[in-house]
Amino acid sequence: SRPRRGVFALRSPMRPNPIGVTVVDLVSVEGNVLCVHNLDAINGTPVLDLKPA
DSSP, X not given: OOOOOOGGGOOXXXXXXXXXXXXXXXXXXXXXXXXXXXXXXXXXXXXXXXXXX
């Protein structure tokens, strides 16, 4: 029926390294530094993608 996919190609709760999605408030931009509020992450967590709301 469906073609087989690799585990990293799936959006599944069983993913071995979960990716979180959080909508934040952009406070300021200083060079290549974005200051945000309401980010649900641990300090030092890499940001993989940014999208405008």
